[in-house]
Amino acid sequence: MYVDDLVITGNNSPFVERIIDQLGKKFSLKDLGPLHFFLGIEVIPTRDGIFLSQHKYIRELLGKTSMKGAKDVTTPLSTSVSLKLDDDTSSFDATEYRRVIGGLQYLSLTRLDISFAVNKLSQFMHAPTTTHWTTTQRLLRYLKNKIFQGITIRKTANPALLCFSDSD
Structure with a gap:
């Protein structure tokens, strides 16, 4: 199997590191460290979470x-x-x-x-x-x-899925 790019993320750092270690035992793996760019999307860490631009x-x-x-x-x-x-x-x-x-x-x-x-x-x-x-x-x-707009994914203790609809 060949995978070019893979992002592994989570809010529990020790758990994420264990997953990466387990994958590294099965596959040739190179950890590039903190995520900055992925598939042309810039990932910017903020106090509130991450900003995708x-x-x-x-x-x-x-x-x-x-x-x-x-x-x-x-x-x-x-x-x-x-x-x-x-x-x-x-x-x-x-x-x-x-x-x-x-x-x-x-x-x-x-x-x-x-x-x-x-x-x-x-x-x-x-x-x-x-x-x-x-x-x-x-x-x-x-x-x-509006070049610097994007999506903020916020850290939250109680995640919720919100949906909005325009009936027109």
């Missing part, structure tokens, strides 16, 4: 799309533009569009604020138009403005 990934995505110098916006989607399949604008390079949307889908792991916009833009991957691309660029401009 993909700001480096956002920078790379902005660079690949020539959006580093773009003007920031404060919302991921425009409220005045309605996206539809046939919007009477010219078609856009589907390969490029899919590459960027795929990157945005991966980014939504730590950026739940873009989930709706990415889902909406994903609906047009088979036949993107310039309107769809312009909307994608707006989303990238939003990410440029």
Whole structure:
């Protein structure tokens, strides 16, 4: 068996160390110490827990799309533009569009604020138009403005699963 990357974590350090020792007896194992990056996600320890960020990934995505110098916006989607399949604008390079949307889908792991916009833009991957691309660029401009947002996983004595739903 070959495993490239594996994260073992827990709130009981002696137990985690025993697990790593047991795995080390069965497999060739290299402990890289405290987690800093994993699959493009930066892991930052805080007093309250850990903060997960993909700001480096956002920078790379902005660079690949020539959006580093773009003007920031404060919302991921425009409220005045309605996206539809046939919007009477010219078609856009589907390969490029899919590459960027795929990157945005991966980014939504730590950026739940873009989930709706990415889902909406994903609906047009088979036949993107310039309107769809312009909307994608707006989303990238939003990410440029909010580059250091992410997810905080808090330490807690009484963990609870919370769910929120928007019936619309």
